[in-house]
Amino acid sequence: MLSVALRTLRTRWATFAGSFVALALGVALTAVMGLALASSLDAPDRGPERFAAAPVVVRGADTLRVDTPTGVQVRKLAHPRPVPAGTVAKLRGLGAVVADRSFAVRARGGPDDLMGHPWSTAAFAPYRIDAGRPPRAADEVVVSGAWARPGKRVRTDRGTVRVVGTVAGRGFENAVFYTDARAARLSPVSVQLVVDAAPAAVREAVRGSDGVRVLTGQGRRQADPDPDRDRDALAAMNAMFGTAGGVAAFVSVFVVASTFAFAVAQRRREFGLLRVAGATPGQIRRMVFAEAFVVGVLASATGCLLGAYGAPRLADLVADGGLAPRWFTIGDHIWPYHLAFWTGLFVALCGAAAASWRAGRTAPAQALREASADTTTGGTMTWGRWLSGLALLATAAVTLCLALFTDPGDLLHRKTYVSRPMLLISAVALLAPVAVRPLTRLIAWLPARLPGAGGMLVRENAAAGVRRTAAIAAPVLVTVALAGSLLGATATLNRARATETRQRTAADFVITPAGGAGFDTAALRRLREVPGVEVSATSSSAVYVLEDGVSLRESDARAADPGPLAATSRLPIEAGEAGDLDDDSIIVNGEWQRHTVGERVRVWLGDGTERSLRIAAVMATGTGDNGVYVTPRNAPGATADRVDIALAAGADADAAATGLRAAVRTTGGHVLTKSQWVRASYPETNRTTRLGFLLVLGIALLYTGISVANTMVMATADRVRDLAVLRLAGATTWQVLRLVGAEALTVVAVGAALGVLVTGVNLVGMWSALALLSVRTTIDVPWTPIGAAVAACAVLAVVSSVVPAAFALRHRAVALAGLRE
Numbered sequence: 018m019l020s021v022a023l024r025t026l027r028t029r030w031a032t033f034a035g036s037f038v039a040l041a042l043g044v045a046l047t048a049v050m051g052l053a054l055a056s057s058l059d060a061p062d063r064g065p066e067r068f069a070a071a072p073v074v075v076r077g078a079d080t081l082r083v084d085t086p087t088g089v090q091v092r093k094l095a096h097p098r099p100v101p102a103g104t105v106a107k108l109r110g111l112g113a114v115v116a117d118r119s120f121a122v123r124a125r126g127g128p129d130d131l132m133g134h135p136w137s138t139a140a141f142a143p144y145r146i147d148a149g150r151p152p153r154a155a156d157e158v159v160v161s162g163a164w165a166r167p168g169k170r171v172r173t174d175r176g177t178v179r180v181v182g183t184v185a186g187r188g189f190e191n192a193v194f195y196t197d198a199r200a201a202r203l204s205p206v207s208v209q210l211v212v213d214a215a216p217a218a219v220r221e222a223v224r225g226s227d228g229v230r231v232l233t234g235q236g237r238r239q240a241d242p243d244p245d246r247d248r249d250a251l252a253a254m255n256a257m258f259g260t261a262g263g264v265a266a267f268v269s270v271f272v273v274a275s276t277f278a279f280a281v282a283q284r285r286r287e288f289g290l291l292r293v294a295g296a297t298p299g300q301i302r303r304m305v306f307a308e309a310f311v312v313g314v315l316a317s318a319t320g321c322l323l324g325a326y327g328a329p330r331l332a333d334l335v336a337d338g339g340l341a342p343r344w345f346t347i348g349d350h351i352w353p354y355h356l357a358f359w360t361g362l363f364v365a366l367c368g369a370a371a372a373s374w375r376a377g378r379t380a381p382a383q384a385l386r387e388a389s390a391d392t393t394t395g396g397t398m399t400w401g402r403w404l405s406g407l408a409l410l411a412t413a414a415v416t417l418c419l420a421l422f423t424d425p426g427d428l429l430h431r432k433t434y435v436s437r438p439m440l441l442i443s444a445v446a447l448l449a450p451v452a453v454r455p456l457t458r459l460i461a462w463l464p465a466r467l468p469g470a471g472g473m474l475v476r477e478n479a480a481a482g483v484r485r486t487a488a489i490a491a492p493v494l495v496t497v498a499l500a501g502s503l504l505g506a507t508a509t510l511n512r513a514r515a516t517e518t519r520q521r522t523a524a525d526f527v528i529t530p531a532g533g534a535g536f537d538t539a540a541l542r543r544l545r546e547v548p549g550v551e552v553s554a555t556s557s558s559a560v561y562v563l564e565d566g567v568s569l570r571e572s573d574a575r576a577a578d579p580g581p582l583a584a585t586s587r588l589p590i591e592a593g594e595a596g597d598l599d600d601d602s603i604i605v606n607g608e609w610q611r612h613t614v615g616e617r618v619r620v621w622l623g624d625g626t627e628r629s630l631r632i633a634a635v636m637a638t639g640t641g642d643n644g645v646y647v648t649p650r651n652a653p654g655a656t657a658d659r660v661d662i663a664l665a666a667g668a669d670a671d672a673a674a675t676g677l678r679a680a681v682r683t684t685g686g687h688v689l690t691k692s693q694w695v696r697a698s699y700p701e702t703n704r705t706t707r708l709g710f711l712l713v714l715g716i717a718l719l720y721t722g723i724s725v726a727n728t729m730v731m732a733t734a735d736r737v738r739d740l741a742v743l744r745l746a747g748a749t750t751w752q753v754l755r756l757v758g759a760e761a762l763t764v765v766a767v768g769a770a771l772g773v774l775v776t777g778v779n780l781v782g783m784w785s786a787l788a789l790l791s792v793r794t795t796i797d798v799p800w801t802p803i804g805a806a807v808a809a810c811a812v813l814a815v816v817s818s819v820v821p822a823a824f825a826l827r828h829r830a831v832a833l834a835g836l837r838e
Contacts, residue, residue: 033308033312034727036273036312036316036365036727037312037315037316037319038316038723039268039273039316039720039723039724040273040312040313040316040317040320040361040364040365041316041317041319041320041323041361042320042323042716042719042720042723043266043268043320043360043361043364044316044317044319044320044321044323044324044357044358044360044361045319045320045321045323045324045327045357046261046262046324046716047262047266047320047324047353047356047357047360047361048320048321048323048324048325048328048353048354048356048357049258049324049327049328049331050258050259050261050262050353051350051352051353051354051356051357052324052328052347052348052350052353053254053255053258053328053331053332053347054255054258054259054353055348055350055352055353056332056345056346056347056348056350057251057254057255057345059348061344062235062238063238063247063342063344064235064238065235065237065238065240065241066142066187066189066190066238066241067138067141067142067189067190067240067241067242068141068142068211068232068237068240068241069141069142069143069237070140070141070142070143071141071211071237071240072211072212072213072214072216072233073211073212073213073214073216073219073231073232073233074117074209074210074211074212074231074232074233074237074240075100075104075108075209075210075211075212075219075223075229075230075231075232076097076100076208076209076229076230076232076239076240077097077098077099077100077101077208077209077228077229078094078097078098078227078228078229078230078625079093079094079097079098079208079228079230080092080093080094080228081093081094081561081569081621081625082228083561083563083569083621085563085566085567085569086566086567087567090563090567090568090569091569092561092569092571094559094623094624094625095557095558095559095623095624095654095655096558096623096624096652096653096654096655097208097624097654098208098228098624098625098654099206099207099208100207100208100209100210100223100226100229101226101229104222104223104226104229105210107222107223108210108212108214108219108222108223110222111212111214111215111218111219111222112212112213112214113212113213114210114211114212114213115135115137115138115141115210115211116135116197116201116207116210117134117135117138117207117208117209117210117211117240118133118134118135118138118200118201118203118204118206118207119132119133119134119204119242120132120133120200120203120204121133122173122174122175122193123173123174123531123685124165124171124172124173124174124193125171125172125173126164126165126171127160127164127165127171127173127191127193128162128164128191130190130191131191131192131193132190132191132192132193132242133175133192133193133194133195133200133203133204134192134193134194134195134200135194135195135196135197135200135201136151136152136159136194136195136196136197136200137197138194138211139159139184139192139194141211142187144161144184144185144187144192144194145184145185146159146182146183146184147183147184147185148166148167148182148183149167149180149181149182149183150181150182151181151182151194152181152182152194152195152196152199153181153196154196155195155196155198155199156176156177156178156179157178157179157180157181157195157196158171158178158179158180158181158193158194158195159180159181159182159183159184159193159194160180160182160183160184160191160192160193160194161183161184161185161186161187161190161191161192161193162183162186162191163183163186164191165180165183166180166183167180167181167182167183168180168181173193174531174683174684174685175203188343189241190242206654209240216231216233219231228625246342247342250340250341250342251341251342251345253340253705254335254340254341254705256705256709257340257705257708257709257712260435260709260713261709261712261713261716264499264713264716264717266360266364267439268492268495268716268717268720268721270364270367273309273364273365273367273369274367274369288301291304301373302373302374303373305369305373306366306369306373308369309365309366309369309373310362310365310366312365313361313362313364313365313366314362316361316365317357317358317359317361317362317365318358320357320358320361321354321357321358324353324354324357325354328347329346329347332345332346332347338708339704340704340705340708374401398448398450398451402447402448403448405447406444406445406447406448407444407448409440409441409443409444409447410441410444410445410448412440412444413437413440413441413444416437416440417437417782420433420782420786421782421785421786421789425785425786425787425789425790426608426638426641426786426790428782428783428786429510429640429641429783429786429787429790431706434502434503434506434779434783435503437779437782438498438499438502438503438775438779441498441775441778441779442494442495442498442499442775445494445498445771445774445775446491446494446495446771449487449490449491449494449771450483450484450487452767452771453483453486453487453490453767454483456767456770456771457476457486457763457764457767458476460763460766460767460770461475461476461763462476464476464759474756475756475759475760475763476763485728485764486764486767488728489724489725489728489729489761489764489765489768489814490764490765490767490768490771491724491768492720492721492724492725492768492810493721493725493764493765493767493768493769493772493807493810493814494768494769494771494772494775495717495720495721495772496714496717496718496721496772496806496810497768497769497771497772497773497775497776497803497806497807497810498771498772498775498776498779499713499714499717500714500717500772500776500799500802500803500806501772501773501775501776501777501779501780501798501799501802501803502775502776502779502780503710503713503714504710504714504799504802505776505779505780505796505797505798505799506779506780506783507702507706507710508797508799509780509783509784509787509794509796509797510640510700510783511699511700511701511702511797512794512795512797513640513787513792513794514640514642514700515695515698515699515700516792516793516794517589517639517640517642517643517792518694518695518698518699519695520587520589521586521587521588521589522585522586522587522661522691522694522695523584523585523586523587523663524553524585524586524661524662524663524691524694525662525663525664525670525673525690525691526550526661526662526673526674526677526688526689526690526691526694527659527660527661527662527689527691527694528544528659528660528661528662528677528681528686528687528688528689529658529659529660529686529687529689529697530658530684530685530686530687531684531685531686531687535556535656535657535658536554536656536657536658536660536681536684536686537656537684540680540681540683540684540686541554541657541660543680543681544660544662544677544680544681546680547673547676547677547680548668548673548676549664549665549667549668549669549672549673550662550663550664550665550668550673550676550677551581551584551585551662551663551664551665552581552660552661552662553577553578553581553582553584553585553586553660553661553662553663554577554578554581554657554659554660555575555576555577555582555657555658555659555660555661556575556576556649556652556655556656556657556658556659557573557574557575557655557658558573558574558575558576558622558623558647558652558654558655559571559572559573559574559623560572560574560603560620560621560622560623560645560647560651561620561621561622562609562610562618562619562620562621563619564609564610564611565610572605572606572609572644572645573642573644573645574623574644574645574646574647574652575644575645575646575647576646576647576648576649576651576652576655577646577648577649578648578649579595579596579597579598579599579648580596581661581663582595582598582646583595583596584663585661585662585663586661588604588634588636588646589636589637589639589643589791590604590634590635590636590637591607591635591636591637591791592612592613592614592634592635593614593632593633593634593635594633594634595633595634595646597633597634598633598634598646598647598648599633599648600648600650600651601630601631602630602631602632602633603618603620603630603631603632603633603645603646603647603651604632604633604634604635604636604645604646604647605618605632605634605635605636605645606635606636606637606638606639606643606644606645607635607636607637607638608638608641609645611632612632612635613632613635614632614633614634614635615631615632616631616632617629617630617631617632618630618632622647622651622652622653623652623653623654623655624653624654626653628651630647630651637790637791637792638790638791639790639791639792640787640790640792660686662677674688674690714802714806718806718809718810721810721813722809722810722813725765725810725813725814725817726813726816726817729761729814729817729818729821730817730818730821733757733817733818733821733822733825740753740757740822740825740826750823750826753822753826754819754822754823754826757818757819757822758815758818758819760818761811761814761815761817761818761819762811762814762815764814765807765810765811765814768810769803769807769810772803773803776798776803777798780796780798781796783796784796
């Protein structure tokens with residue numbers, strides 16, 4: 018059978034071209050994914066940046082450590098604590114101590130991410146003056162980069178300063194250096210120190226200071242801003258590639274399976290002849306498996322070569338695009354190639370499994386008597402396909418219902434709304450032949466009633482070729498359903514969060530700081546002096562709670578005074594009263610394990626302080642962003658980063674807005690009306706997720722193009738005699754080509770309709786989960802991406818069917834009509 022399979026591949030190479038390309042691309046992507054993962058696992062640790070030349074860094078407590086029966090649970094503190102004064106005094110006895118301070122600076126004409134530091138810390142990077150001199154007065158600064166030159170006066174939110182020197186930028190920050198005294202006034206709290214002493218002596222001096230760490234060598238990286246950014250970037254990159262690889266495997270199985278199934282259906286007479294010649298069903302199956310094996314080996318080898326070529330270039334792209342650290346490169350690893358090769362071969366054999374079983378069931382005489390048309394689903398819908406399709410459909414329905422009744426919030430998680438559509442897509446694709454005829458007749462109902470026979474022929478030809486129509490509609494269904502489900506889920510979730518923001522905001526104005534630095538006491542005092550306004554200043558913090566005795570959970574918290582909070586917001590309270598919030602209580606949400614009003618919970622505040630607080634009220638769970646509310650006393654170290662303003666009865670809104678803008682003019686705050694605030698805070702899908710979805714959809718569209726083109730070319734080649742008969746019946750060449758194009762559009766419309774159906778079911782599931790979580794919103798269907806996907810599929814289908822038909826019709830119709838099959 019192997020020799021027969023090789024001759025078949027040589028003769029029918031065009032039939033297997035689509036499977037070959039799909040497998041090669043899937044293997045290439047798997048190889049790239051594996052190489053990226055392997056390279057990220059053995060990636061070198063980034064060295065210290067701001068403190069690369071510092072002898073020893075002493076950092077105050079910045080982690081919360083809680084003992085549990087399963088071990089120590091660790092979380093990063095929202096507000097690290099400074100080094101205790103007594104410890105600082107001991108350290109000064111060992112050598113010179115320099116307090117490090119970091120604070121955001123907003124400068125007109127400067128970068129958006131300027132960070133201020135005391136000049137004494139510049140030597141620890143090290144920064145060196147390349148023009149001018151160090152700062153000596155309170156209004157003098159040294160800046161990094163070339164955005165300002167010595168002698169230039171710059172307006173900042175910290176006052177007007179004069180640039181007296183510049184240092185070369187080091188790539189990890191845009192710095193502004195003040196005198197040590199000025200920096201201490203601008204940022205009074207310091208959470209880390211540089212000590213010029215022996216590390217052993219420093220460790221002895223800090224012994225007994227709770228949570229204080231001594232950082233030396235590579236450990237000094239922990240004193241840099243966002244020390245985990247490389248690890249987080251690599252994790253996000255691996256998640257993106259992993260999702261893309263999973264979708265590639267999922268779609269490639271579809272393409273390979275549909276290609277082999279359609280090829281087997283076209284070769285029924287060939288198999289019948291082999292059966293008449295004495296071939297057993299097992300030999301037929303082994304021949305189909307041998308064809309798949311050869312295609313799989315060749316495609317997998319090609320894919321590995323493509324992966325080796327593409328992985329370094331993709332690494333450069335993700336590093337240049339900020340999706341991976343700048344130093345990220347692909348290393349020398351072997352196992353990703355093994356994984357990709359054997360996965361590709363396995364996918365090829367799995368895709369051919371059902372087709373080989375069908376081929377082996379071909380009876381000797383039956384296949385020779387069969388008509389080309391599949392007017393019923395009996396020959397297409399085997400009992401195995403019925404069972405698999407119904408089982409997947411039932412699984413999708415049951416798991417959706419269970420999630421809605423037990424944990425509706427799980428349906429809002431990205432891993433859920435990315436993976437869940439696969440079940441329904443698979444089920445509908447398997448059951449698609451059942452819907453082909455009624456959908457085709459529905460779509461072609463109006464064209465069939467127009468004058469002329471064209472519409473009727475389109476309807477009957479598409480409905481008669483159930484297997485062909487289903488094979489072409491399946492990849493279109495996958496692309497449309499993925500585009501609609503993934504993009505629709507994120508859009509619906511973003512709309513729900515915007516609805517929550519709008520419903521919870523009762524303020525007339527919302528003031529946000531420029532650059533996210535926060536408002537100081539003087540700015541808040543000026544705001545409260547504006548006549549006719551109620552000021553509610555809130556700050557971001559965190560609260561930690563131990564659930565089930567083993568899981569330390571972090572919840573975002575906002576610190577607010579109860580009275581002004583009630584005047585400027587409408588919290589989604591389900592139990593209790595928001596006005597009952599005080600220094601001994603907390604407002605929690607329904608996601609907390611303990612959420613009974615009046616019950617006391619053991620929590621840790623943003624700086625690690627342990628407290629026992631009474632639950633004053635419980636908020637609805639919503640989209641999961643409700644967090645908790647505490648008073649400012651229970652958010653030590655937090656700075657006001659949002660101010661809500663409610664107008665008093667009879668107050669003039671324009672006059673109040675003018676006064677508010679004047680109050681924050683020196684700090685650069687933004688005064689927004691309620692509608693402006695809702696628009697400005699409209700959630701956006703983060704860049705990594707958006708690029709990941711675009712990559713997934715690009716892969717799906719590419720595979721769809723391969724499958725549609727391959728199936729259309731095979732189907733058109735198989736219908737040459739039919740087209741010739743139409744020519745002999747009086748149809749012109751252009752009429753026949755228009756008929757072929759119209760049939761292709763009809764089949765694409767069938768796949769698009771099924772894809773929209775899957776999208777609707779998935780989005781209705783998410784909408785139901787939101788309703789159960791007390792969020793009333795509307796479904797956001799991404800019609801533009803869906804339309805673009807359908808248009809691309811339609812163009813591919815029309816071109817792939819019309820071009821082969823045009824080439825075939827160049828010959829005389831009489832000669833084509835006499836061709837043997």
